[in-house]
Amino acid sequence: MANNPFEAPTHHGGAATPGTSGDAWAEGDILVTDPHAVLPCVCARCGTSEGVEHVKLKAQWVPMWARMTILLSPLVYLIVFFIVKKGCEVQVGLCESHRTQRKLGQIGGAVALIAGLFALLGGAFLAEMNEALILPAIGGGFVLLIVGLVMLVVMAVPLRVQKITADRAEFKGAHAGLLQAVGGGGL
Numbered sequence: 001m002a003n004n005p006f007e008a009p010t011h012h013g014g015a016a017t018p019g020t021s022g023d024a025w026a027e028g029d030i031l032v033t034d035p036h037a038v039l040p041c042v043c044a045r046c047g048t049s050e051g052v053e054h055v056k057l058k059a060q061w062v063p064m065w066a067r068m069t070i071l072l073s074p075l076v077y078l079i080v081f082f083i084v085k086k087g088c089e090v091q092v093g094l095c096e097s098h099r100t101q102r103k104l105g106q107i108g109g110a111v112a113l114i115a116g117l118f119a120l121l122g123g124a125f126l127a128e129m130n131e132a133l134i135l136p137a138i139g140g141g142f143v144l145l146i147v148g149l150v151m152l153v154v155m156a157v158p159l160r161v162q163k164i165t166a167d168r169a170e171f172k173g174a175h176a177g178l179l180q181a182v183g184g185g186g187l
């Protein structure tokens with residue numbers, strides 16, 4: 001989990017050279033891809049090329065103004081979301097240990113979310129029997145929900161989506177080794 005987001009910067013001078021590896025390239029520390037790109041066999045998390053296999057990263061994205069419509073009403077948000085959403089399905093390389101970490105994040109995150117929901121529901125039932133148990137149940141439920149979300153977001157997702165448009169997807173958090181492999185680093 002030792003992520004180093006401030007890795008020594010690669011050569012920014014020759015950064016944007018689209019097409020170096022076909023459908024992915026680096027712009028500074030942002031990885032830009034075709035929305036259906038297959039990335040090089042380099043681990044997106046640690047930059048190794050040993051034991052790397054591809055995992056599917058499916059993501060959807062809407063611009064900030066669309067997210068703000070949730071303040072108007074959740075229904076408006078849902079409608080806007082489905083109208084303006086852009087998706088991508090990119091094959092991302094991960095080494096064995098980062099594939100394991102991703103699995104743990106997916107399973108652990110899901111378990112924590114479900115346990116958290118049960119704790120919250122349980123808290124509502126406990127209110128009938130013993131009021132002293134309400135706060136621990138609800139507090140524990142919220143903690144579990146947050147832990148679950150963090151596991152899903154931090155451990156299970158190999159790259160963070162920054163922006164998706166019709167013809168390109170932008171990601172943060174790619175290892176410098178991957179950025180170099182797609183050709184943004186120059187020589």
Ligand SMILES: [Zn+2]
Nearest residue numbers: 043046095098
């Ligand atoms: Zn790795």
